[in-house]
Amino acid sequence: MKNSELLxxxxxxxxxxxxxxGDSHGWGIADRIKSVSKDVLSIGEGSxxxxxxxxxxxxxxxxxxxxxxxxxxxxFYSLTxxxxxxxxxxxxxxxxxxxxxGSVMRHA
Numbered sequence: 684m685k686n687s688e689l690l691x692x693x694x695x696x697x698x699x700x701x702x703x704x705g706d707s708h709g710w711g712i713a714d715r716i717k718s719v720s721k722d723v724l725s726i727g728e729g730s731x732x733x734x735x736x737x738x739x740x741x742x743x744x745x746x747x748x749x750x751x752x753x754x755x756x757x758x759f760y761s762l763t764x765x766x767x768x769x770x771x772x773x774x775x776x777x778x779x780x781x782x783x784x785g786s787v788m789r790h791a
Contacts, residue, residue: 699743699770744761745763
């Protein structure tokens with residue numbers, strides 16, 4: 684499933700969830716989402732970096748420059764308190780939405 688097929692707002696929630704485990708650079712975030720989803724979700728740079736920029740502007744994440752695992756300069760992102768709160772809000776909305784969809788699929 685390509686990122687364009689993700690429900691509106693889902694990408695932000697996935698990025699926040701990955702960052703709740705610790706700091707990561709952009710490629711690491713995308714790779715973690717792809718890995719955990721067993722290659723079902725693939726986030727392209729054209730969606731990932733605008734989302735990271737938007738989330739940083741909103742104060743949900745912050746960034747710093749550092750060295751990646753292969754000694755390249757990379758921007759590392761981390762979750763802020765505001766981002767933790769946003770993750771909880773989005774996760775609760777997701778639980779409600781996925782429960783409602785599941786109910787319709789089982790009983791309609």
